[in-house]
Amino acid sequence: MILLDGKKISAQIKSEIASSVAGMEKTGHKIPHLAAIIVGSDGASETYVAHKVKACEQVGFRSTLVRLTEKVQQELLLEKIDEINENADIDGVIVQLPLPAHISEEKVIERIKVEKDVDGFHPVNVGRLVINQPAYISATPNGIIELIKRYDIETSGKHCVILGRSNIVGKPMAVLMARKGYPGDATVTVCHSRTKDIHEVCRQADILIVAMGKAEFVTGDMVKDGAVVIDVGITRVKSVNTRSGWKLMGDVKFDEVALKCSYITPVPGGVGPMTIASLLNNTMKAAKKEIYG
């Protein structure tokens, strides 16, 4: 069994990006610049944004953090986005989700210029991904694809079973694994809460991607010998064995499943760290105008 070490790969990607940035600086190229908008002061959102800003610093990107109060009017947020859209120095912009209930996420996301939508949430980027045109791919699926590539995992003709049909993981993942080329060319099955015999379907998987948000949902008996298992789940549960009183659990019962796998992601340290690497990669692409020219 080989551990898909997202922490290590993410560090590697960051170091590659840092070298590119150093090269850009040397040649007088503009440094990539990411803007992040945070509305309110939700603890988890603060943590995520702080991670992203810190990652920008690590690789030498410029970053701008825009803070708006919980009660900000939607119109003001949209104007802020317009401002960033117009600012030629800023290459990419992300709006930390979720937003307060009085603000339409749909309107906010659609307001972002597609060329700067490095989260890949704008319908144009989602649509272009589906019809196989260059597009920003959102962080989690992009990170998983990168892991598969870096470990040179065969996907062509494999049966890839995806548990979960969310907009940000399940659906784009299905598109990516089924499309022509590598990674891709897999036979893809999407399962969800309405799936019957989910155990049986999982046992058919050569590659199992789990994004249910149910701690330890996938047990050893659900996995075929030699399968590749990618665990996107992350649930915080109480624990008497950690100093903090909490521990993070994936959607996969690691100890049981690891015994049967050819490759498996740990939680934490698997898919999680790859998401920030993806965001940095997209921001670099934006700075180089690789997607939209």
Place this chain on the structure above:
Amino acid sequence: MILLDGKKISAQIKSEIASSVAGMEKTGHKIPHLAAIIVGSDGASETYVAHKVKACEQVGFRSTLVRLTEKVQQELLLEKIDEINENADIDGVIVQLPLPAHISEEKVIERIKVEKDVDGFHPVNVGRLVINQPAYISATPNGIIELIKRYDIETSGKHCVILGRSNIVGKPMAVLMARKGYPGDATVTVCHSRTKDIHEVCRQADILIVAMGKAEFVTGDMVKDGAVVIDVGITRVKSVNTRSGWKLMGDVKFDEVALKCSYITPVPGGVGPMTIASLLNNTMKAAKKEIYG
């Protein structure tokens, strides 16, 4: 075995739309108006466009056919689209594909105002479909969904196997069958040329949707008893048994498969006629501003 009679259902839908149009006329509402652009004079394209224009007439829509020569410059075609985009009387516009090699289909499709993209090919409409926002859905998948609805076929928890991963059938079909609600909530498997054991996968299908473009690919032994089989394929093959010397064949070996099915579409007269009904439906939605307000 029940025949999914696309010809009958399509006629039914047209008659429903015709009544709506009559109602609109009575109340002084603007009549729906579809513009179709055809470039060059390819035989098949001419036939398709003629069918669409005729269908508009049948239901009482206005239609405008724009003809451009094979050698038209891309810029001129784009200007024509701009003109139609600005024309408040025109609700929907379609550009008959394929286009000559010197014209970028991507640029042409992206130039169409999303609000008038009744073919549902614009990335915004594709993306919105994926993330479950109101969108124009392209004709073939939309037509299949309508057939499933009209025959009240159960989809929740069913295993839907889709053969083919094209942008216009396989991919949107997978999204539609897997999404929440009815029709949908199915476990969806997408197969294609790289799929191993395709016979075995097909035999698991409760609902089998075939869009391979390979005449009579699906044989009786590939279908489970009681399955629903939807045949999107249409291939013209030589025949000594028809006056024209040609006959149309689906991707499914009808005589063998029909014996085992609960429901099956004939070819011709199944999915085909539903596509024009879908286009009319989308044009009506555009006229009523149902999708984009």
